[in-house]
Each structure stands twice: as structure tokens, then as C-alpha cells.
Amino acid sequence: MKLLPYWQDTATPFAGADAGPLGGKVDAVVIGGGFTGLSAALALAKTGASVVLLEAGRVATGASGRNGGHVNNGTAHDFAGLAASLGLDHARRLYHAFDAAVDTVERIVAEEAIDCSFRRCGKIKLAAKPQHFDKLAASFDLLQREADPDTRLIPREGVRAEVGSDIYYGGLVYEKSAQMHMGRFGAGLATAAARAGARIFEDTPVTGLTRLQGRAHRVETPRGTIEAAQVLVATGPSQKGPFGFFRRRIVAVGSFIVATEPLSKDQLHSIMPGRRNATTSRIIGHYYRLSPDDRLIWGGRARFAMSNPTSDAKSGRILEAGLQQAFPQLGKPRLDYCWGGLVDMTADRLPRAGEHEGLLYAMGYSGHGAQMSVHMGQNMAAVMGGRAEANPLRDLPWPVVPGHFGPAWFLPLVGAYFGIKDRFQ
Numbered sequence: 001m002k003l004l005p006y007w008q009d010t011a012t013p014f015a016g017a018d019a020g021p022l023g024g025k026v027d028a029v030v031i032g033g034g035f036t037g038l039s040a041a042l043a044l045a046k047t048g049a050s051v052v053l054l055e056a057g058r059v060a061t062g063a064s065g066r067n068g069g070h071v072n073n074g075t076a077h078d079f080a081g082l083a084a085s086l087g088l089d090h091a092r093r094l095y096h097a098f099d100a101a102v103d104t105v106e107r108i109v110a111e112e113a114i115d116c117s118f119r120r121c122g123k124i125k126l127a128a129k130p131q132h133f134d135k136l137a138a139s140f141d142l143l144q145r146e147a148d149p150d151t152r153l154i155p156r157e158g159v160r161a162e163v164g165s166d167i168y169y170g171g172l173v174y175e176k177s178a179q180m181h182m183g184r185f186g187a188g189l190a191t192a193a194a195r196a197g198a199r200i201f202e203d204t205p206v207t208g209l210t211r212l213q214g215r216a217h218r219v220e221t222p223r224g225t226i227e228a229a230q231v232l233v234a235t236g237p238s239q240k241g242p243f244g245f246f247r248r249r250i251v252a253v254g255s256f257i258v259a260t261e262p263l264s265k266d267q268l269h270s271i272m273p274g275r276r277n278a279t280t281s282r283i284i285g286h287y288y289r290l291s292p293d294d295r296l297i298w299g300g301r302a303r304f305a306m307s308n309p310t311s312d313a314k315s316g317r318i319l320e321a322g323l324q325q326a327f328p329q330l331g332k333p334r335l336d337y338c339w340g341g342l343v344d345m346t347a348d349r350l351p352r353a354g355e356h357e358g359l360l361y362a363m364g365y366s367g368h369g370a371q372m373s374v375h376m377g378q379n380m381a382a383v384m385g386g387r388a389e390a391n392p393l394r395d396l397p398w399p400v401v402p403g404h405f406g407p408a409w410f411l412p413l414v415g416a417y418f419g420i421k422d423r424f425q
């Protein structure tokens with residue numbers, strides 16, 4: 001079993017990084033080469049701005065190259081719950097921003113001719129307990145009437161037409177959701193940004209930031225210093241660099257994934273005849289889909305731990321047990337890949353984007369960001385071009401997470417708490 005992401009092992013890496021010296025002045029520096037940063041760099045370069053993107057490692061190898069491959073529409077929240085906490089109008093606006101995000105990914109894939117198996121496959125959210133189905137059903141009427149007519153409630157007896165398992169009590173289908181090969185998309189997005197004129201520096205961590213005036217900053221890296229009229233921070237759950245403001249508001253939580261060997265046509269049909277994305281209703285639940293080459297890509301929170309090779313392997317064993325429980329008809333399929341990544345969680349699991357002391361930012365997608373990161377990159381480029389209203393997240397306040405200053409000491413406690421909640425709710 002390879003301890004690396006399937007997406008990265010089966011994509012040709014981006015080969016257009018800038019090897020030249022770093023210095024001088026540019027219109028925009030983008031910090032972070034995940035989907036947010038790459039998408040922003042692409043949009044900024046297309047306006048004719050001079051753009052430099054600084055990436056600490058290799059582009060699209062953070063969360064953007066380590067995720068589950070789902071490009072789901074709508075918010076991950078229960079819609080009725082979101083409407084109760086934010087008001088119906090605001091909840092609807094956020095829901096539709098995620099719908100628009102899937103459209104943005106689809107548009108960029110088409111415009112830039114990125115070969116990444118993008119497909120509008122739909123998603124099914126599966127109820128792991130009878131009471132979870134009741135909750136889905138209670139929210140469904142409001143969701144369908146007010147935000148998403150392309151949703152469908154599936155009673156328990158209808159589940160097997162979608163997912164070949166007896167452990168679920170019904171589900172909710174979201175027809176607009178999509179999926180793609182994340183490694184090929186990431187490399188294609190970086191290539192498109194470079195083609196449009198953005199200069200992309202890999203292995204170039206930002207180590208210092210000094211505000212000059214307004215939005216202008218001096219940006220320091222081991223490779224040199226550069227000045228920018230505007231800076232966008234797109235560093236996800238970054239544990240490094242001068243980003244204390246963001247680290248106090250984002251909790252980095254590990255999430256883990258395994259990919260099986262390629263399955264036979266009969267096996268595929270027996271487990272996922274609908275070939276949709278699937279997520280389950282537990283807090284520490286699962287998310288899964290099939291790959292373009294017929295593997296089952298099975299993810300879950302597994303453990304509340306950071307991601308590293310030992311931790312990923314342990315989490316892989318926990319995930320394997322969950323997979324076998326859902327699909328006993330597969331026996332014990334060989335696992336070819338196991339990997340983990342860090343999710344940038346906010347306290348309310350809603351992303352944030354805006355401006356803090358002259359620095360622009362977009363992050364905090366909380367595990368539901370493959371689509372929104374691409375969308376927010378484009379939107380923040382528009383904000384940098386003077387269109388503040390292009391930011392759909394501009395009305396969300398962002399208080400600190402109390403007691404949190406960096407690595408989250410409280411994760412095991414949170415994990416234990418959610419484990420108990422999953423058992424009794």
C-alpha cells in the first residue's frame with residue numbers, strides 16, 4: 001500500500017514553476033498554491049495584473065491534492081439548522097454560493113481544457129440511524145422549496161438502487177453535485193495560471209510580512225523579498241509563516257482516505273450502482289466515491305489526529321473496518337493507497353474571506369471546499385480589482401476560537417465528545 005494520495009500518484013505534476021530570482025514590485029502576491037491561490041492567480045493574471053504566487057511546497061499538494069474528490073453543491077450543513085441560525089435569506093445565499101462554486105469549477109475545466117474527468121454525478125447523503133433520516137426529512141421540505149429543487153428524499157427501501165449496503169436508513173440526493181480527479185485538476189489549474197502570465201514559485205515559504213501602506217506589503221521568503229500592491233493569503237490550515245491571526249480562528253483537523261485496488265464491473269455495480277458521491281450523517285462519518293479507474297475512494301475522519309505517515313496508516317486500518325461493514329460483499333479488497341490531510345475547520349464550519357489589516361484572505365472551508373476554494377479564488381481576484389460585493393462571505397464575522405493559539409491541544413477531547421454524540425444521537 002502506498003502512503004500517498006491516489007490523486008497525486010496518477011497525475012502528471014505541474015512543470016511550469018518559475019526558477020528565477022524573486023524581487024522587485026508586482027501588483028499582486030498570492031500566498032499558497034492550493035485551489036484558492038491558483039484560481040486567484042489565474043483570474044488576476046487574466047486581467048493583465050502582474051502576479052506572483054508563492055507556495056511553501058509543491059502546488060496542489062496540500063488539502064487540494066489530498067481530498068476525497070467530491071465537488072458537492074450546497075452547504076454541508078443541515079439547511080433548516082443553518083436557516084435557524086443565520087436567517088432564511090442568508091442561508092439561501094450561502095447555499096447558492098456553493099451551487100455557483102460547482103458551476104465555476106465546470107466553467108474553468110471547460111475554458112482551460114483541463115482533462116480531469118469532471119462529471120455531474122450527484123451526491124447522496126446517507127442516514128446512519130433512523131433518527132438521522134427523520135432529521136433529513138424534516139429539513140428536506142424547506143430545502144427543496146427555498147433553496148434547491150434538484151433534491152430528492154430516498155426512503156430506506158430506495159437506498160439499494162443508489163448504494164448497495166443495508167446499513168443506511170434512507171438518504172437525500174443532491175443532483176447538482178459533481179466529482180473530478182483532483183490531481184489532474186490541480187496541475188491543470190496551475191498550468192492555466194502560468195499560461196495566463198502568473199509566475200509560480202514552489203518551495204518558497206513566506207516567512208515575513210510587513211505592511212507598507214493600505215494593502216501594500218513587503219513579503220519575505222528564503223529566496224528573496226518582493227513588494228506587492230495587494231496580497232491574498234490562501235494558506236488553508238497553514239502551520240507555518242506569519243499567520244497568527246488566521247491560526248487563532250482555524251483548527252487544523254486530520255481527515256484520512258484509502259483507495260482500493262480497481263474493482264470488477266460486478267463489484268462496482270453491487271456497491272455503487274448510482275456512481276454518485278456519498279457522505280454519511282454521523283459527525284465522525286464517511287465520504288466515498290468511485291475513481292475514474294474503478295477504485296473505491298473511502299474517506300473519513302477516523303481519528304481526531306494530525307496527518308503523518310504513522311497516523312495515516314493507523315487511520316487506514318480504522319477506515320478499512322468501516323468499509324467492510326458497509327460493503328461486506330467486497331470481502332477484503334486490497335488497499336492500494338492510504339493518505340491523510342489537514343482540514344481547515346472554523347467554529348461554525350463556514351468558510352471565511354475578507355480583509356484584515358490590509359491583507360486579503362480566503363480559507364476555512366471546513367472539509368467542503370474543493371469547489372468553494374476555486375470559486376473564492378476567482379471572487380477574491382474580483383475584490384482585488386475593486387469589486388467588494390463579489391465576496392459572498394463578506395457578511396460573516398470571524399471571532400477567535402477560545403483557547404486556541406496554534407496546534408489544537410483539545411482535539412482528542414473534541415473527538416471523544418463527538419464519538420459519544422454519534423453513539424447517542
Ligand SMILES: Cc1cc2nc3c(=O)[nH]c(=O)nc-3n(C[C@H](O)[C@H](O)[C@H](O)COP(=O)(O)OP(=O)(O)OC[C@H]3O[C@@H](n4cnc5c(N)ncnc54)[C@H](O)[C@@H]3O)c2cc1C
Nearest residue numbers: 032034035036056062064067068070206236241341369370
Ligand atoms: C483529507 C481531506 C478530504 C477532503 N475532501 C473534500 C471533498 O471531497 N470535497 C470537498 O469539497 N472538500 C474536501 N476537502 C477540503 C478541500 O480539499 C479544501 O477545502 C480545499 O482544497 C482548500 O484549498 P486551499 O487552496 O484553500 O488550501 P490548500 O489546498 O491547503 O492550499 C494551501 C497551500 O498554502 C501553502 N502554504 C501554507 N503556508 C504557507 C506559507 N507560509 N508560505 C507559502 N505557502 C504556504 C500550503 O503548502 C498549501 O499548498 C478535503 C480536505 C482534506 C484534507
